[in-house]
Protein backbone atom coordinates (compact mmCIF):
# COMPACT_ATOMS: atom_id res chain seq x y z
CA UNK A 1 0.00 0.00 0.00
CA UNK A 2 2.82 2.40 0.99
CA UNK A 3 4.54 1.52 -2.28
CA UNK A 4 1.85 3.14 -4.46
CA UNK A 5 3.55 6.33 -5.70
CA UNK A 6 1.91 9.64 -4.79
CA UNK A 7 1.53 10.45 -8.51
CA UNK A 8 -0.98 7.61 -8.78
CA UNK A 9 -2.90 8.34 -5.57
CA UNK A 10 -5.95 10.47 -5.17
CA UNK A 11 -5.29 13.30 -2.69
CA UNK A 12 -7.77 14.51 -0.08
CA UNK A 13 -7.04 17.76 1.80
CA UNK A 14 -8.65 19.08 4.98
CA UNK A 15 -9.28 22.83 4.97
CA UNK A 16 -10.85 25.11 7.58
CA UNK A 17 -10.30 27.72 10.25
CA UNK A 18 -7.85 27.16 13.10
CA UNK A 19 -9.30 24.89 15.77
CA UNK A 20 -12.04 23.57 13.51
CA UNK A 21 -10.80 20.04 14.23
CA UNK A 22 -8.79 19.33 11.06
CA UNK A 23 -5.94 17.52 12.81
CA UNK A 24 -8.33 15.55 15.00
CA UNK A 25 -10.24 14.36 11.93
CA UNK A 26 -6.98 13.70 10.03
CA UNK A 27 -5.90 11.37 12.87
CA UNK A 28 -9.29 9.67 13.06
CA UNK A 29 -9.33 9.04 9.30
CA UNK A 30 -5.74 7.77 9.12
CA UNK A 31 -6.04 5.81 12.36
CA UNK A 32 -2.79 7.21 13.80
CA UNK A 33 -1.70 10.28 15.72
CA UNK A 34 0.32 11.87 12.94
CA UNK A 35 -0.92 15.40 13.48
CA UNK A 36 -0.79 17.38 16.74
CA UNK A 37 -4.23 18.19 18.16
CA UNK A 38 -4.55 21.05 20.63
CA UNK A 39 -7.02 23.66 21.82
CA UNK A 40 -4.39 26.28 20.94
CA UNK A 41 -5.34 27.97 17.63
CA UNK A 42 -2.65 27.71 14.94
CA UNK A 43 -1.20 24.39 16.07
CA UNK A 44 -0.70 22.99 12.57
CA UNK A 45 1.86 25.13 10.73
CA UNK A 46 2.98 23.01 7.77
CA UNK A 47 0.94 20.59 5.67
CA UNK A 48 1.12 17.00 6.94
CA UNK A 49 0.76 14.21 4.33
CA UNK A 50 -0.16 10.63 5.16
CA UNK A 51 -0.75 7.73 2.80
CA UNK A 52 -3.63 5.47 3.71
CA UNK A 53 -5.79 2.73 2.25
CA UNK A 54 -9.38 3.96 1.93
CA UNK A 55 -11.36 0.77 1.46
CA UNK A 56 -12.99 -0.25 -0.79
CA UNK A 57 -11.53 2.52 -2.98
CA UNK A 58 -7.77 2.00 -2.58
CA UNK A 59 -4.67 4.05 -1.80
CA UNK A 60 -5.10 7.77 -1.14
CA UNK A 61 -3.03 10.53 0.45
CA UNK A 62 -4.61 12.64 3.18
CA UNK A 63 -3.33 16.19 3.76
CA UNK A 64 -3.77 18.16 7.00
CA UNK A 65 -3.32 21.93 6.59
CA UNK A 66 -2.90 25.08 8.68
CA UNK A 67 -5.97 27.15 9.60
CA UNK A 68 -7.10 29.68 7.00
CA UNK A 69 -8.12 32.50 9.33
CA UNK A 70 -4.64 33.42 10.57
CA UNK A 71 -4.02 36.99 9.35
CA UNK A 72 -0.55 37.45 10.86
CA UNK A 73 2.49 37.59 8.55
CA UNK A 74 3.39 34.06 9.60
CA UNK A 75 -0.24 33.05 9.04
CA UNK A 76 -0.09 34.37 5.47
CA UNK A 77 2.99 32.24 4.82
CA UNK A 78 1.17 29.21 6.20
CA UNK A 79 -1.84 29.94 3.98
CA UNK A 80 0.49 30.09 0.99
CA UNK A 81 1.76 26.62 1.89
CA UNK A 82 -1.83 25.43 2.15
CA UNK A 83 -2.55 26.90 -1.28
CA UNK A 84 0.55 25.18 -2.72
CA UNK A 85 -0.40 21.79 -1.34
CA UNK A 86 -4.05 22.20 -2.36
CA UNK A 87 -2.94 21.95 -5.99
CA UNK A 88 -2.50 18.27 -5.43
CA UNK A 89 -5.92 17.73 -3.92
CA UNK A 90 -8.67 15.96 -5.83
CA UNK A 91 -11.15 16.43 -2.98
CA UNK A 92 -11.30 19.15 -0.32
CA UNK A 93 -12.93 18.42 3.02
CA UNK A 94 -14.17 21.88 4.05
CA UNK A 95 -14.34 21.75 7.83
CA UNK A 96 -16.33 24.00 10.13
CA UNK A 97 -17.10 23.76 13.82
CA UNK A 98 -20.84 23.08 13.88
CA UNK A 99 -21.13 25.39 16.90
CA UNK A 100 -19.87 28.35 14.88
CA UNK A 101 -22.37 28.27 12.05
CA UNK A 102 -24.12 31.49 11.45
CA UNK A 103 -27.02 31.17 9.00
CA UNK A 104 -25.74 30.16 5.58
CA UNK A 105 -22.27 31.48 6.33
CA UNK A 106 -20.58 28.15 6.91
CA UNK A 107 -17.41 29.42 8.50
CA UNK A 108 -16.52 32.86 7.25
CA UNK A 109 -13.62 31.61 5.10
CA UNK A 110 -13.35 32.35 1.41
CA UNK A 111 -12.06 29.17 -0.22
CA UNK A 112 -12.10 30.39 -3.82
CA UNK A 113 -8.41 31.24 -3.72
CA UNK A 114 -7.47 28.09 -1.91
CA UNK A 115 -9.23 25.23 -3.60
CA UNK A 116 -11.49 24.98 -6.61
CA UNK A 117 -11.92 21.20 -6.87
CA UNK A 118 -14.58 18.83 -5.58
CA UNK A 119 -15.64 19.87 -2.06
CA UNK A 120 -17.39 18.06 0.78
CA UNK A 121 -18.69 20.18 3.68
CA UNK A 122 -17.87 18.58 7.02
CA UNK A 123 -19.22 19.89 10.33
CA UNK A 124 -17.18 18.93 13.37
CA UNK A 125 -17.67 18.78 17.15
CA UNK A 126 -21.27 17.59 16.85
CA UNK A 127 -21.04 16.26 20.41
CA UNK A 128 -21.00 19.86 21.68
CA UNK A 129 -24.28 21.04 20.16
CA UNK A 130 -27.83 20.33 21.37
CA UNK A 131 -29.83 17.91 19.29
CA UNK A 132 -32.46 20.43 18.13
CA UNK A 133 -29.86 22.86 16.80
CA UNK A 134 -28.06 19.96 15.13
CA UNK A 135 -31.30 18.85 13.49
CA UNK A 136 -31.91 22.38 12.14
CA UNK A 137 -28.40 22.63 10.71
CA UNK A 138 -28.70 19.20 9.09
CA UNK A 139 -31.85 20.39 7.34
CA UNK A 140 -30.04 23.54 6.23
CA UNK A 141 -27.06 21.58 4.84
CA UNK A 142 -28.46 18.28 3.57
CA UNK A 143 -25.27 17.32 1.67
CA UNK A 144 -22.86 17.96 4.52
CA UNK A 145 -21.32 15.25 6.71
CA UNK A 146 -21.55 15.69 10.50
CA UNK A 147 -18.77 14.23 12.63
CA UNK A 148 -17.69 14.02 16.22
CA UNK A 149 -14.50 12.69 17.77
CA UNK A 150 -16.42 10.23 20.00
CA UNK A 151 -18.65 8.86 17.28
CA UNK A 152 -16.83 6.24 15.16
CA UNK A 153 -19.95 5.80 13.05
CA UNK A 154 -19.76 9.43 11.92
CA UNK A 155 -16.16 8.84 10.77
CA UNK A 156 -17.27 5.71 8.89
CA UNK A 157 -20.02 7.73 7.23
CA UNK A 158 -17.45 10.32 6.13
CA UNK A 159 -15.22 7.55 4.73
CA UNK A 160 -18.18 6.15 2.78
CA UNK A 161 -18.95 9.60 1.38
CA UNK A 162 -15.31 9.95 0.35
CA UNK A 163 -15.31 6.56 -1.37
CA UNK A 164 -18.50 7.49 -3.22
CA UNK A 165 -17.07 10.85 -4.31
CA UNK A 166 -13.78 9.29 -5.38
CA UNK A 167 -15.66 6.75 -7.48
CA UNK A 168 -17.55 9.58 -9.15
CA UNK A 169 -14.36 11.36 -10.14
CA UNK A 170 -12.51 8.15 -10.92
CA UNK A 171 -13.30 7.38 -14.53
CA UNK A 172 -10.77 4.60 -14.64
CA UNK A 173 -10.70 4.11 -18.40
CA UNK A 174 -10.07 7.80 -18.94
CA UNK A 175 -7.16 7.49 -16.55
CA UNK A 176 -5.68 4.61 -18.53
CA UNK A 177 -2.58 5.31 -20.58
CA UNK A 178 -3.46 2.78 -23.20
CA UNK A 179 -7.05 1.59 -23.34
CA UNK A 180 -8.36 4.26 -25.71
CA UNK A 181 -5.41 3.64 -28.05
CA UNK A 182 -4.92 -0.11 -28.31
CA UNK A 183 -7.76 -2.65 -28.43
CA UNK A 184 -8.10 -5.54 -25.96
CA UNK A 185 -5.94 -8.37 -27.33
CA UNK A 186 -3.66 -5.86 -29.07
CA UNK A 187 0.13 -5.67 -28.73
CA UNK A 188 2.42 -2.95 -27.44
CA UNK A 189 6.20 -3.01 -27.71
CA UNK A 190 8.14 -0.85 -25.27
CA UNK A 191 11.60 0.36 -26.31
CA UNK A 192 13.50 1.22 -23.16
CA UNK A 193 16.86 2.90 -22.99
CA UNK A 194 19.26 1.41 -20.45
CA UNK A 195 21.75 4.29 -20.37
CA UNK A 196 23.56 5.97 -17.48
CA UNK A 197 20.32 7.71 -16.48
CA UNK A 198 18.42 4.44 -16.02
CA UNK A 199 18.16 3.45 -12.36
CA UNK A 200 20.13 0.34 -11.48
CA UNK A 201 18.14 -2.88 -11.44
CA UNK A 202 14.66 -1.52 -12.09
CA UNK A 203 12.39 0.22 -14.56
CA UNK A 204 11.11 3.76 -14.00
CA UNK A 205 7.54 4.59 -12.97
CA UNK A 206 5.99 5.36 -16.41
CA UNK A 207 7.42 2.09 -17.78
CA UNK A 208 6.03 0.04 -14.89
CA UNK A 209 2.74 1.94 -15.13
CA UNK A 210 2.40 1.13 -18.83
CA UNK A 211 3.11 -2.57 -18.30
CA UNK A 212 0.44 -2.72 -15.58
CA UNK A 213 -2.00 -0.72 -17.68
CA UNK A 214 -1.56 -3.15 -20.61
CA UNK A 215 -2.11 -6.12 -18.28
CA UNK A 216 -5.23 -4.48 -16.80
CA UNK A 217 -6.68 -3.97 -20.26
CA UNK A 218 -5.83 -7.33 -21.82
CA UNK A 219 -3.12 -5.84 -24.04
CA UNK A 220 0.00 -7.95 -24.71
CA UNK A 221 3.19 -6.10 -23.87
CA UNK A 222 6.78 -6.78 -24.81
CA UNK A 223 9.75 -4.85 -23.38
CA UNK A 224 13.07 -4.49 -25.18
CA UNK A 225 16.07 -2.17 -25.43
CA UNK A 226 16.42 -0.12 -28.60
CA UNK A 227 19.39 -2.30 -29.49
CA UNK A 228 17.14 -5.37 -29.80
CA UNK A 229 14.10 -3.54 -31.17
CA UNK A 230 14.62 -4.54 -34.79
CA UNK A 231 14.86 -8.23 -33.87
CA UNK A 232 11.87 -7.91 -31.58
CA UNK A 233 9.69 -6.41 -34.28
CA UNK A 234 10.75 -9.21 -36.58
CA UNK A 235 9.38 -11.86 -34.23
CA UNK A 236 6.37 -10.08 -32.67
CA UNK A 237 3.53 -9.89 -35.15
CA UNK A 238 0.70 -7.34 -35.47
CA UNK A 239 2.21 -4.65 -33.23
CA UNK A 240 -0.35 -1.91 -32.53
CA UNK A 241 2.00 0.60 -30.94
CA UNK A 242 5.66 1.10 -30.07
CA UNK A 243 6.29 3.25 -27.00
CA UNK A 244 9.86 4.51 -26.64
CA UNK A 245 11.83 6.70 -24.27
CA UNK A 246 11.86 10.14 -25.91
CA UNK A 247 15.65 10.41 -25.79
CA UNK A 248 16.01 7.47 -28.22
CA UNK A 249 13.39 8.76 -30.67
CA UNK A 250 15.92 9.29 -33.46
CA UNK A 251 17.16 5.68 -33.23
CA UNK A 252 13.73 4.11 -32.78
CA UNK A 253 12.11 6.15 -35.53
CA UNK A 254 14.48 4.58 -38.06
CA UNK A 255 13.77 1.07 -36.84
CA UNK A 256 9.98 1.08 -36.48
CA UNK A 257 8.27 0.57 -39.88
CA UNK A 258 6.08 3.49 -40.98
CA UNK A 259 2.87 1.43 -40.65
CA UNK A 260 3.39 0.93 -36.89
CA UNK A 261 2.39 3.89 -34.69
CA UNK A 262 5.12 5.25 -32.44
CA UNK A 263 4.98 7.45 -29.35
CA UNK A 264 6.82 8.02 -26.08
CA UNK A 265 6.08 7.55 -22.39
CA UNK A 266 5.91 11.27 -21.72
CA UNK A 267 3.56 11.86 -24.66
CA UNK A 268 1.30 9.12 -23.27
CA UNK A 269 1.43 10.83 -19.86
CA UNK A 270 0.65 14.21 -21.44
CA UNK A 271 -2.38 12.64 -23.11
CA UNK A 272 -3.52 10.93 -19.92
CA UNK A 273 -2.97 13.67 -17.33
CA UNK A 274 -2.55 16.95 -19.12
CA UNK A 275 -4.36 19.28 -21.43
CA UNK A 276 -3.00 17.61 -24.56
CA UNK A 277 -4.07 20.34 -26.98
CA UNK A 278 -2.39 23.01 -24.85
CA UNK A 279 0.84 20.99 -24.73
CA UNK A 280 0.84 20.41 -28.50
CA UNK A 281 -0.01 24.00 -29.26
CA UNK A 282 2.97 25.10 -27.12
CA UNK A 283 5.27 23.89 -29.92
CA UNK A 284 4.06 26.74 -32.14
CA UNK A 285 5.91 29.16 -29.86
CA UNK A 286 9.29 27.79 -30.98
CA UNK A 287 9.15 29.76 -34.22
CA UNK A 288 8.54 33.01 -32.27
CA UNK A 289 11.48 32.59 -29.87
CA UNK A 290 14.13 35.31 -29.98
CA UNK A 291 17.76 35.27 -28.91
CA UNK A 292 18.16 35.31 -25.09
CA UNK A 293 14.49 34.61 -24.43
CA UNK A 294 13.93 33.13 -20.96
CA UNK A 295 12.62 29.57 -21.07
CA UNK A 296 11.34 27.76 -18.01
CA UNK A 297 12.18 24.06 -17.71
CA UNK A 298 9.82 22.71 -15.10
CA UNK A 299 10.56 19.40 -13.41
CA UNK A 300 7.94 18.08 -11.06
CA UNK A 301 10.33 16.32 -8.72
CA UNK A 302 13.95 16.58 -7.67
CA UNK A 303 15.39 13.50 -9.32
CA UNK A 304 19.17 13.09 -9.58
CA UNK A 305 20.72 14.97 -12.46
CA UNK A 306 23.35 13.38 -14.66
CA UNK A 307 25.51 14.69 -17.48
CA UNK A 308 23.02 13.18 -19.93
CA UNK A 309 20.06 14.86 -18.28
CA UNK A 310 17.20 15.23 -20.70
CA UNK A 311 15.76 18.52 -19.37
CA UNK A 312 18.96 20.31 -18.41
CA UNK A 313 21.28 19.22 -21.22
CA UNK A 314 19.64 17.45 -24.16
CA UNK A 315 16.53 19.58 -24.75
CA UNK A 316 18.32 22.97 -24.35
CA UNK A 317 21.08 21.83 -26.74
CA UNK A 318 18.65 20.47 -29.34
CA UNK A 319 16.40 23.56 -29.14
CA UNK A 320 19.31 25.95 -29.62
CA UNK A 321 20.63 23.84 -32.49
CA UNK A 322 17.22 23.72 -34.16
CA UNK A 323 16.57 27.47 -33.86
CA UNK A 324 20.18 28.63 -34.24
CA UNK A 325 19.56 30.93 -31.22
CA UNK A 326 20.76 31.10 -27.62
CA UNK A 327 18.26 31.11 -24.76
CA UNK A 328 18.29 31.73 -21.03
CA UNK A 329 17.11 28.47 -19.52
CA UNK A 330 15.73 28.60 -15.98
CA UNK A 331 15.37 25.28 -14.22
CA UNK A 332 12.82 24.64 -11.53
CA UNK A 333 12.39 21.35 -9.70
CA UNK A 334 9.76 20.58 -7.12
CA UNK A 335 6.15 21.03 -6.24
CA UNK A 336 5.84 24.76 -5.63
CA UNK A 337 5.89 26.33 -9.06
CA UNK A 338 6.74 30.03 -9.34
CA UNK A 339 3.51 31.97 -8.81
CA UNK A 340 4.50 34.63 -11.39
CA UNK A 341 5.69 32.76 -14.44
CA UNK A 342 4.79 35.61 -16.82
CA UNK A 343 8.46 36.52 -17.29
CA UNK A 344 9.00 33.41 -19.47
CA UNK A 345 8.59 33.12 -23.24
CA UNK A 346 7.84 29.45 -23.01
CA UNK A 347 7.67 26.60 -20.49
CA UNK A 348 8.71 22.99 -21.02
CA UNK A 349 7.34 20.46 -18.53
CA UNK A 350 8.90 17.13 -17.65
CA UNK A 351 6.89 13.93 -18.13
CA UNK A 352 5.27 14.66 -14.72
CA UNK A 353 5.18 10.98 -13.77
CA UNK A 354 5.43 11.73 -10.05
CA UNK A 355 2.55 14.21 -9.81
CA UNK A 356 -1.11 13.45 -10.13
CA UNK A 357 -3.54 14.72 -12.72
CA UNK A 358 -4.96 17.42 -10.42
CA UNK A 359 -1.56 18.99 -9.85
CA UNK A 360 -0.53 18.85 -13.50
CA UNK A 361 -3.83 20.45 -14.50
CA UNK A 362 -3.25 23.24 -11.94
CA UNK A 363 0.22 23.92 -13.38
CA UNK A 364 -1.15 24.04 -16.91
CA UNK A 365 -3.94 26.38 -15.80
CA UNK A 366 -1.47 28.73 -14.11
CA UNK A 367 0.67 28.87 -17.26
CA UNK A 368 -2.34 29.39 -19.50
CA UNK A 369 -3.66 32.21 -17.26
CA UNK A 370 -0.27 33.89 -17.68
CA UNK A 371 -0.30 33.31 -21.46
CA UNK A 372 2.83 31.17 -21.32
CA UNK A 373 2.94 28.62 -24.14
CA UNK A 374 3.79 25.26 -22.67
CA UNK A 375 4.81 21.87 -23.98
CA UNK A 376 6.43 18.80 -22.47
CA UNK A 377 9.66 16.83 -22.89
CA UNK A 378 8.23 14.09 -25.11
CA UNK A 379 6.36 16.45 -27.42
CA UNK A 380 9.30 18.83 -27.91
CA UNK A 381 11.74 15.96 -28.48
CA UNK A 382 9.41 14.48 -31.08
CA UNK A 383 9.20 17.90 -32.75
CA UNK A 384 12.96 18.52 -32.65
CA UNK A 385 13.49 15.07 -34.18
CA UNK A 386 11.00 15.92 -36.94
CA UNK A 387 8.54 13.19 -35.95
CA UNK A 388 5.84 15.02 -34.00
CA UNK A 389 3.07 14.07 -36.40
CA UNK A 390 4.10 10.46 -36.35
CA UNK A 391 4.29 10.39 -32.54
CA UNK A 392 0.88 11.99 -32.04
CA UNK A 393 -0.94 10.18 -34.86
CA UNK A 394 -2.12 7.41 -32.53
CA UNK A 395 -4.14 9.94 -30.50
CA UNK A 396 -6.21 11.01 -33.47
CA UNK A 397 -6.66 7.50 -34.83
CA UNK A 398 -4.66 8.42 -37.93
CA UNK A 399 -1.04 8.99 -38.71
CA UNK A 400 -1.78 12.01 -40.89
CA UNK A 401 -2.50 14.19 -37.86
CA UNK A 402 -3.23 17.79 -38.88
CA UNK A 403 -1.85 20.07 -36.16
CA UNK A 404 -3.18 23.21 -37.80
CA UNK A 405 -6.66 22.00 -36.87
CA UNK A 406 -5.88 22.32 -33.13
Ligand SMILES: Nc1nc2c(ncn2[C@@H]2O[C@H](COP(=O)(O)OP(=O)(O)OP(=O)(O)O)[C@@H](O)[C@H]2O)c(=O)[nH]1
Pocket residue numbers: 016017018019020021022023024025036037038039040041042043044045065066067124125126127128147148149150
Ligand atom coordinates in the same frame (compact mmCIF):
# COMPACT_ATOMS: atom_id res chain seq x y z
N1 LIG B 1 -15.54 18.03 21.75
C1 LIG B 1 -14.85 17.92 20.63
N2 LIG B 1 -13.70 18.54 20.51
C2 LIG B 1 -13.01 18.40 19.34
C3 LIG B 1 -13.50 17.64 18.25
N3 LIG B 1 -12.61 17.73 17.24
C4 LIG B 1 -11.60 18.51 17.68
N4 LIG B 1 -11.83 18.91 18.95
C5 LIG B 1 -10.98 19.77 19.78
O1 LIG B 1 -10.81 21.01 19.12
C6 LIG B 1 -9.49 21.51 19.36
C7 LIG B 1 -8.82 21.82 18.03
O2 LIG B 1 -8.64 20.61 17.33
P1 LIG B 1 -7.53 20.45 16.22
O3 LIG B 1 -7.77 19.15 15.55
O4 LIG B 1 -6.17 20.70 16.78
O5 LIG B 1 -7.94 21.66 15.28
P2 LIG B 1 -7.20 22.17 13.94
O6 LIG B 1 -8.26 22.57 12.97
O7 LIG B 1 -6.21 21.18 13.47
O8 LIG B 1 -6.48 23.48 14.47
P3 LIG B 1 -5.16 24.23 13.88
O9 LIG B 1 -4.09 23.21 13.66
O10 LIG B 1 -4.81 25.15 14.99
O11 LIG B 1 -5.57 24.95 12.65
C8 LIG B 1 -8.76 20.45 20.17
O12 LIG B 1 -8.79 20.82 21.52
C9 LIG B 1 -9.58 19.20 19.92
O13 LIG B 1 -9.50 18.29 21.01
C10 LIG B 1 -14.76 16.99 18.43
O14 LIG B 1 -15.29 16.29 17.53
N5 LIG B 1 -15.38 17.17 19.63
Ligand code: SF4
Pocket residue numbers: 299300301302303350351352353354355
Ligand atom coordinates in the same frame (compact mmCIF):
# COMPACT_ATOMS: atom_id res chain seq x y z
S1 SF4 C 1 11.35 15.10 -13.06
FE1 SF4 C 1 9.30 14.73 -13.90
S2 SF4 C 1 9.53 13.06 -15.40
FE2 SF4 C 1 11.37 13.09 -14.09
S3 SF4 C 1 10.93 11.59 -12.50
FE3 SF4 C 1 10.29 13.63 -11.71
S4 SF4 C 1 8.12 13.83 -12.25
FE4 SF4 C 1 8.94 12.10 -13.46
Ligand SMILES: [Mg+2]
Pocket residue numbers: 022023024035036037043044065
Ligand atom coordinates in the same frame (compact mmCIF):
# COMPACT_ATOMS: atom_id res chain seq x y z
MG1 LIG D 1 -4.23 21.29 13.18
